Amino acid sequence: MIPAAFDYIVPDSLEAAAASLADGGENAKVMAGGHSLLPMMKLRLAQPSVVIDLKRLDSLRQIQADGGALRIGALVTHHQVETSSEVNENCPLLALTAGSIGDPQVRNRGTIGGSVVHGDPAADWPAALLALGAEVTLTSSGGSRSVAAGDFFLGPLTTAAEPNEILTGVSVPVPAAGTRATYRKVKQKASGFAIVGIAVCLRTDGDTCTDVGIGVTGLAGTPFRATAAEDQLRGKALTADAVAAAAAQVAEGVDALGDIHASGEFRSHLARLNTARAIQDALDG
Amino acid sequence: MANTTKIEVRVNGVGRTAEVQPRLLLVHYLRDVLGLTGTHIGCETSLCGACTVMVDGAAVKSCTLLAVQVDGCEVQTIESLATDDGLHPIQEAFWDCHGLQCGFCTPGMIMATRQLLQENPSPSEEEIRHGLEGNICRCTGYKHIVDAVQQAAEQMKAGT
Amino acid sequence: MPVSKLVGTKVKRREDPRLVQGLSHYVDDLRMADVLQVAILRSPHAHARINGIDKGAAQALPGVVSVVNGADIGDSVGSVPCAAANPTLRTPPHPVLAQGEVRYVGEPVAAVVAEDSYTARDALDLIEVDYEPLPAVSDLEKALQPGSPLVHSQWDSNQAFTFECGTGDMDKARAEADVIVKQKFIHQRLAPIPVETRGVVARYFPGEGELTVWSSTQIPHLLRAMLALVLGFPEHRIRVIAPEVGGGFGCKLNVYREEALLAHLAMKLKATVKWIEGRRENMQATIHGRGQVGTVEAAVKKDGTILGVTYDSLLDTGAYHQLLTPGMPPLTGLMISGSYKIPTLKFTSTGGFTNKVATDAYRGAGRPEATLVIERTMDLIARELDMDPVELRRKNFAQPADFPLPVATGLAYDSGNYQAALDKALEMVGYDDLRAEQKRLREEGRYLGIGFSTYVEICAMGPSAALPAGGWESGTVRMDFTGKATVLTGVSPHGQGEETTFAQIVSDDLGIPIEDVAVLHGDTAVVPNGIGTFGSRGISVGGTAVYMATQQVREKAEAIAANVLECSAEDLEFEDGKFSVKGVPDKGITIQEVALQAHVATKLPAGMEPGLQATSVFEPSNFTFPFGTHICVVEVDTHSGEIEIKKYVAVDDCGKVINPMIVDGQVQGGIAQGLGQALLEEVVYDEDGQLVTGSLMDYAVARAEDLPPLEFARTETPSPVNPMGVKGVGEAGTIGSTPSIVNAVVDALAPFGVTHIDMPLKPEKIWRLCQGGTK
Structure with missing residues (x-):
């Protein structure tokens, strides 16, 4: 319950934050809302010697629709995403995903940046970000770079962010008009995390699927984009058989996680089932 | 001795300042520094909601915030709800509807209800159950809590 | 002004204003000066030898006052007590801090006392602890097999005790039976x-030589006695206070290492010390419930007549006995007959030590196991005989005229009308339509299930002869100078609302406003004696004591009134708090005026002691046996394994009701925990004993969204065991609900050939059972 002691820094600028992080090295941690970091610190699974609180960086609290992309700052809370009119108009999948995270209190304080950079393999954000082809922006003293969501998640609590990099925002291409999307989550009843979460983003021309993104979280140690399943759909008529064939691909070759809540075999089954159901929901929606 | 940071927080309308360790959790600041013991601790893992308070008008779990994070903020705890005129309508409703037994989760449940009704003044039963997903009550089975939230919603609408 | 009668009506709880404002005081809310904080180091191993402990660095940390381990305590504190009596019992030493060996994850090894909790x-x-891991055993059945690692090496096996009860000739029952039904049950461990x-x-007061212990407990008086024994400190110098207590569900019906440890540290350091358990500590070191495995065998005639039932079971005791650990199986065995007339019953239990924390009483305490076994068995029999489960139950029910009902387990049920509760529930749920709906949906590939639990439970614990440490309860009622009443009760409420219900009783019978009644509890210096709150005994035993004391106060008041009014007591009538001379309504005296006279003491009958108070210690002549019918309707998604509760109907009978709102609350909360066991909850240790x-x-645990809308009704069959006819309701919901949910899901999956599923009914289990397709 009680974190180990640390030094606390509240930088006034992103540059200062990056400099502090560079100084602090491996033992420094950046904090946004604190809802991924603090739980680890309370259990002393994380014991940073320096915590750099980004709370004064108001520029990271913005949601902007800009040049065909939604730019969401790292400090934007899940609740802001859930209720933002810009998000709901341009990309309701993000709002739906945000609303399925944790609970109201957690959504009020937890941030998209903090959650994404934490890299929890059962978090909700990765599914939507992968399905939508989002990019994350990483900033260090040396400058900024963008990393595609598909290249960002590397393993349990492991991401492409270097120790000296701050995740400053997420950029999501605004789906073309007519895109249908949904997120289906099988909730781990105790923690509220995803046993399996499937985000589907679908564009159709008549009965034919013109483009599709399927993001999968919870199933494996790394959230991933189900490209084989997507390939089964792209350019095809969305018949029940086609949907079933695509869903069947979603866990192929995946080293599925197993724990007391669901074995790997069941998780794989749930991934297939919910992929099929998510596609159907998207079509029905 | 560990380093400390000065914080200024308005708690239940009163300005407070303190020198605190950066690692001091908000819930411990409220309980142990300010003596506001109505905010309870139930789980350690941000799941039970017993420690729910409002920071700048939004319900949060005070076990998952550092006191230093709310420097400059407005914090409201369960102790702020009743006035000289009596209980808050949510408190009245929990009393009327027997929405509590041991009472330990109740302050957090009431603060979560306050947030819920702020966002949705006329929630359905389903919306109430969903809206309280961040709070655990082990005594009541929730039915009377749902009744209480419904009654509070009616009262608060009538009162505005 | 007439005073309306409060008993039987919804009276808002008098506890609530302080609770809804956060102004109450649970242990952690007590503000005291100079309190030292205690943190406890616990074993990360399920079984290990402690070869050494280096406390140097911890002791050197600024702010640390003391670091103690088992060697520091030695034999200055005795073994944590087990009160349950059983001649076969093996009772291992249970030290407050490990003495050279740890036997479960979470076992206390050392304690730090520091100036603040962060430093601690x-x-x-x-x-630094040097542990040498030893072989551990986690699985109960493996623990009882030859060659298992031993939890306690002084014995040649892990057998902790054996117990049996029941009567009749099962061989004869088998021989006469047309059908034998057998089933193994696993009652998973639950965390309260x-x-x-x-x-x-x-807090120790060295000048006065007095020790005060505040503990979040259900049993302050028993804790006081046990602390006296464990600490070797005189009982009359110990004061135990249970302040506001935030739920117990049986896990605070105990005496724990930490209670004795803190008392010891307070005396040793001549200080005030405080320890607040964290939730992870709570999962590791507070008792678990259930933890039973058993096999039932039922011998049945083709027409559904049950000739005999045996249930052979094992109890996972964990590594050490807590206060009532071995007392759980008897509660299962005694109730294995359920609400049915079964001439032959045989129950056996063997306790097995494992490298896990102890099991003990958790809401229902042994009866949920019995109820699940017999109610599931009824469904198994019905399936085997192709009979409607309702008809089978009707056929075997005890009838109202059978009461008091002698049962083959040795009990005599007090009163019951099982058919009435069932009929009401069937009507509420619309049973006939449901079966038709079930048939129709199955044709669409949808799986509806209907589950019954026509339970009976045992509560109002209980006659002293049947309990290890007294089953009576005390109640004192006192009217003071100004006519206000103070009630002292030995029960120790922690959510049950006795500050309200007991005041309802006293208010009615003394004819005074409820505002003029205070109910005090939970402090051994305030309440002279008591047992505590558990086993659904608050109203039925504690409330009865208060009721009887109230009658005595009124009798004395009447005698004083007669003396003041210069008439005989027989000439008086009492209404709305006033004694009046019959036929002369103007000539009277209020009970408040009588109270004043009782204290002024100038107009008392000759020889009468001044004051107006009475204490009753009620010793119940029997348990009470609440009952009811719960019906659960589920739909199962065989693809996802998810269970949706479509409808839930509960008809409960807890005898006379003092406050229907509180009874509803108890039932609803009980159902939430029963549903938790059926669907969600399970303590899991791995093979090596890691939690x-x-x-x-x-x-x-169940959240608001996990609970379906519930429909409730009651029947009311008074108990003859106590003057108010009350039975108790604290555990009924938990005992009654679980089997109805499990039975509903098994019923839904009948087309898949499913006859039984062990709890919790998690989606993966359901999905696997459906993989073979319908049969």
Whole structure:
């Protein structure tokens, strides 16, 4: 319950934050809302010697629709995403995903940046970000770079962010008009995390699927984009058989996680089932 | 001795300042520094909601915030709800509807209800159950809590 | 002004204003000067030898006052007590801090006393313990097999005790039976999870030689007695206070290492010390419930007549006995007959030590196991005989005229009308239509299930002869100078609302406003004697004591009134708080005026002692046996394994009702925990004894969304065991609900050939059972 002691820094600028992080090295941690970091610190699974609180960086609290992309700052809370009119108009999948995270209190304080950079393999954000082809922006003293969501998640609590990099925002291409999307989550009843979460983003021309993104979280140690399943759909008529064939691909070759809540075999089954159901929901929606 | 940071927080309308360790959790600041013991601790893992308070008008779990994070903020705890005129309508409703037994989760449940009704003044039963997903009550089975939230919603609408 | 009668009506709880404002005081809320904080280092191993402990760095940390381990305590504190009597019992030493060996994950190894809780926590990380891991056994059945690692090496096996009860000739029943039904049951371990964890503050007053212990307990008086024994400290110098208690559900019906440890530290350091349990500590070191495995065998005639039932079971005791650990199986065995007339019953239990924390009483305490077994068995029999489960139950029910009902387990049920509760529930749920709906949906590939539990439970614990440490309860009622009443009760409420219900009783019978009645409890210096709150005994035993004391106060008041009014007591009538001379309504005296006279003491009858108070210690002549019918309707998604409760009807009979709102609350809360066992909850240890469900991240309790809308009704069959006819309702919901949910899901999956599923009914289990397709 009680974190180990640390030094606390509240930088006034992103540059200062990056400099502090560079100084602090491996033992420094950046904090946004604190809802991924603090739980680890309370259990002393994380014991940073320096915590750099980004709370004064108001520029990271913005949601902007800009040049065909939604730019969401790292400090934007899940609740802001859930209720933002810009998000709901341009990309309701993000709002739906945000609303399925944790609970109201957690959504009020937890941030998209903090959650994404934490890299929890059962978090909700990765599914939507992968399905939508989002990019994350990483900033260090040396400058900024963008990393595609598909290249960002590397393993349990492991991401492409270097120790000296701050995740400053997420950029999501605004789906073309007519895109249908949904997120289906099988909730781990105790923690509220995803046993399996499937985000589907679908564009159709008549009965034919013109483009599709399927993001999968919870199933494996790394959230991933189900490209084989997507390939089964792209350019095809969305018949029940086609949907079933695509869903069947979603866990192929995946080293599925197993724990007391669901074995790997069941998780794989749930991934297939919910992929099929998510596609159907998207079509029905 | 560990380093400390000065914080200024308005708690239940009163300005407070303190020198605190950066690692001091908000819930411990409220309980142990300010003596506001109505905010309870139930789980350690941000799941039970017993420690729910409002920071700048939004319900949060005070076990998952550092006191230093709310420097400059407005914090409201369960102790702020009743006035000289009596209980808050949510408190009245929990009393009327027997929405509590041991009472330990109740302050957090009431603060979560306050947030819920702020966002949705006329929630359905389903919306109430969903809206309280961040709070655990082990005594009541929730039915009377749902009744209480419904009654509070009616009262608060009538009162505005 | 006429005073309306309160008993039987919804009276808002008098406890609530302080609770809804956060102004109450649970142990952690007590503000005292100079309190030292205690943190406890616990074993990360299920079984290990402690070869050494280095406390140096911890002791050197600024702010640390003391670091103690088992060797420091030695034999200055005795063994943590087990009160349950059983001649076969093996009772291992149960030290407050491990003495050279740890036997479960979470066992206390050392304690840090520091100036603040943050420093105490930091110091834990600085204690170096040299553990030598030893073979551990986690699985109960493996623990009882030859060659298992031994939890306690002084014995040649892990057998902790044996117990049996029942009468009749099962061989004969088998021989006469047309059908034998057998089934194995696993009653998984559950964590009680009161939202307030345990907490203790102990303060020693060296000048007065007195020890005060505040503990989040259900049994302050028993705790006081046990602390006296464990500490070797005179009982009359100990005061135990249970302040506001944030739920217990049986897990605070106990005496724990930390209570004795804190008391010891307070005396040793001549200080006030405080320990508040964290939730992870709570999962590791507070007792678990259930933990039973058993096999039932039922011998049945083709027409559904049940000739005999045996249930052979094992209890996972954990590594050490807590207060009532071995007392759980008897409660299962005694209730294995359920609400049915079964001439032959045989129950056996063998306790087995495992490298896990102890099991003990958790809401229902042994009866949920019995109820699940017999109610599931009824469905198994019905399936085997192709009979409607309702008809089978009707056929075997005890009838109202059978009461008091002698049962083959040795009990005599007090009163009941099982058919009436069933009929009411069937009507509410619309049973006939449901079966038709079920048939129709199955044709569409949808799986509806209907589950019954026509339960009976045992409560109002209980006659002293049947309990290990007294089953009576005390109640004192006192009217003071100004006519206000103070009630002292030995029960120790922690959510049950006795400050309200007891005041309803006293208010009615003394004819005074409820505002003029205070109910005090939970302090051994205030309440002279008591047992506590558990076993659904608050109203039925504690309330009866208060009721009887109230009658005595009124009798004395009447005698005083007669003396003041210069008439005989027979000439008086009492109404609305006033004694009046019959036929002369103007000539009277209020009970408040009588109270004043009782204290002024100038107009008392000759020889009468001044004052107006009475104490009753009620010793019940029997248990009470509440009952009811719960019906659950589910739909199962065989693809996802998810279970949706479509409808839930509960008809409960807890005898006379003092406050229907509180009774409803008890039933609803009980159902939430029963549903938790059926669907969500399970303490999991791995094979090596590591606790996998170590926090609420992995142990799921029901949230608001998990509960379906519930429909309620009551029947009312008074108990003849006590003058108010009350039975008790604290555990009924938990005992009655679980089997109805399991039976509903098994019923839904009948087309898949499913006859039984062990709890919790998690989606993966359901999905696997459906993989073979319908049969």
